[in-house]
Amino acid sequence: MTDTMPEKITDNAFFSEHFSKSSAQCEILVVDNNVRNLKAIRHILSTVDAHIIYATCGSEALALTLHHSFSVILLDVFMPIMDGFEVATRLGQSEKTRCIPVIFITANTQYKNKNHHPGVTEYIYKPVDSEVLLDKVRTFIQIYEQKSKIQKALKKNQQLGNCYSFLSDTVTEGVIGVDINGIISFSNPAENSLLTSKHPSPVGKPLMQYLKEKAPTNNRHWLSGKIYEHCCRGDHYHQDTNAYWNNGCEDIPVEYTATPILRNSIFDGVVISFKDIRERNIAEKKLIKLAHYDCLTNLCNRSTFHDHLKTSIARADRANHNIAILFLDLDLFKSINDSLGHDCGDKLLISTAHRLSNCVRETDVVSRFGGDEFAIFLEIDNDINNSVLIAKKIITEIERPFSLGVNQVFISASIGISIYAPETSESIETLLKQADIALYQAKKKGRGNFQFFTQEMQIKVDSHLSIESKLREAQAHDEFFLYYQPQVNINSAKIVSLESLIRWRKPDGELISPENFIPIAEKTGLIDSIGKWVLNTACLQCSIWNRNRNINNKLRVSVNASARQFKNNNILESITEALKTARLHPSLLCIELTESTIMQDTESIIRQINALHNIGVKIAIDDFGTGYSSLKYLQQLPVDILKIDPYFINDLNNNNRGIATCKTIIELADNMGFNVIAEGVQTTSQLSILRNLGCEVIQGYLFSKPQTADQIQETIHLNENSSTAPWG
Secondary structure, X not given: OEEEOOOOOOOHHHHOOOOOOOOOOOEEEEEOOOHHHHHHHHHHHXXXXXXXXXEOOHHHHHHHHOOOOEEEEEEEOOOOOOOHHHHHHHHHOOOOOOOOOEEEEEOOHHHOOOOOOOOOEEEEEOOOOHHHHHHHHHHHHHHHHHHHHHHHHHHHHOOHHHHHHHHHOOOOOEEEEEOOOOEEEEEOHHXXXXXXXXXXXXXXXXXHHOEEEOOOOOOOOHHHOHHHHHHOOOOOEEEOOOEEEEOOOOEEEEEEEEEEEEEOOEEEEEEEEEEEOHHHHHHHHHHHHHHHEOOOOOOEOHHHHHHHHHHHHHHHHHHOOEEEEEEEEEOOHHHHHHHHOHHHHHHHHHHHHHHHHHHOOOOOEEEEXXXXXXXXXXXXXXXXXXXXXXXXXXXXXXXXXXXXXXXEEOOXXXXXXXXXXXXXXXOHHHHHHHHHHHHHHHHHOOOOOEEEOOHHHHHHHHHHHHHHHHHHHHOOOOOEEEEEEEEEEOOOOXXXXXXXXXXXXXXXXXXXXXXXXXXXXXXXXXXXXXHHHHHHHHHHHHHHHOOOOOHHHOOEEEEEOOHHHHHOOOHHHHHHHHHHHHOOOHHHEEEEEEHHHHHHOHHHHHHHHHHHHHOOOEXXXXXXXXXXXXXXHHHHOOOOEEEEOHHHHHHHHOOHHHHHHHHXXXXXXXXXXXXXXXXXXXXXXXXXXXXXXXOOEEEOOOOOOOEOHHHHHHHHHHHHOOOOOOOO
């Protein structure tokens, strides 16, 4: 490719190269007033063997046509002063330029049926598809070259029949010549390759016997057909979608261009070049399938599901019936995918798609949205129980074992259901969001079940989103603060440590409970920065408490750590930095974590807990007895303290099982060398039972509710100077 750029454009980076014209190349004119568009087209046409000339306005383009013979013109529609349509109209008024093919480039599809130019007109829409543009340009170049060769041959031999030998070795596409009566006068070998042995040559036979169009309005008589209609006026005629070549055995789809042959400006026949587009059609069908269907399961994709649901909603509005939208995914699919490999995972998804399709009617639509997420919609009249029956059927089917080669897999599905009713007129996006919210609730309820969307769910989600949004501002605006609750030795009634408890007070004074924002902070990752702030603040506060205390009477502070903080593998670094900044001895810090936290990534967490223990930090298992309660991890972990969950403390006065449970935990801790803290102690009777069971430290409202740092300082002072226990 060689380029000639207009001198008036001053983008030096774009026009710095000088290209010389090669006489062997055909010429292409590109017209656009936007330099960026010219750059883009230049890049696309870089592989085309042609001399490309650029113009930035209509008048410049028209001037260039006086001195060049262009094989094709790429013309932007919207240009100032003279737009593309006016340029094309003027081209059509000149004998020299009226047959130059024009490709309009525009972002507006409303121009598709406008015909401003008598030559072959194509439309390509922005953003420009490079493959489509290259295909069109190369086609017109081939037509131009074939026409040039034919015309040269005609001049030399003065007879159409002599062109055959000339074309045989030089033209790779099918080419035929047709006289003014529509009789084929010559054909080249490429064209003959479309024929069967029963029809060795079409020469001497009517063109319309072979070349047909599928359009119902097409007239199959030569004199009233489209080719004759255009070419007798000196115009080109192009067809690229509805034409086929009948070889006596089959209809072969073709794309063709008919070019008039003019002798002294008098119509004297037609040259038709065409190519077999069977492979292209197959490729286009594959692309269409990829655009509308999931390539793994052959279910419709999200976009097609959306279109079908839109049609179904319109039908439901007319018939006044409901639609159920089921959103589901496979529980713990990721674990199976990771452990057995992606091939097994794909087979599981394919089998799931088959089972889902078998659970619904032919009129219902099943779709794969991606990963292990599937969506279904059902036209259920006005009986919601129909969707219940389908949901139960799906859950039962998915729970049957899957045979994946040598592996047998058991899995379950969770389903969220939303209902479209004509009187509510919810949008598709809202319905899918509602089904997704219901799916989340199904998973929270233990998986392998279905839940219908309710407005209460939406309220919770809205609250969740509101909290998440405000959480991001809370830390920057110092809206977090810490409360501290004492942990007291039963025998001496003295405070031995304090647990730090985060609180959030919004600017309007509303106090947000940790239960409402800590899970959101963990899910969004904000817990990392919040947890670091809690750690630093608690360590600094503990350092203040111990500033003037005796070495044997130091107070310890406890900080809760989440699974997310351990997953980042930097908790040791954060704690070391906090201790160093606060000048606090590691033994005065206790990290509390729950059993469920440990079980999320046992190996990694055990490694990090050991590292903390090695520098002297104390480790406490919070809410002991409510999680996995695995003796295995108690043996593996360097645990210092077990905290009995308030649930068991509340049961002490109600039944003997509560006492037996607490006794078992205390004896287990004693045998394994752990200390015990009973959490949630509120009554003296609970205290008495715990003392008799051998528990030494308690925490709860019996001694003190959680307090601010200033309040707890006063409590510490009073506790140090008191000779009697607050509980008598």
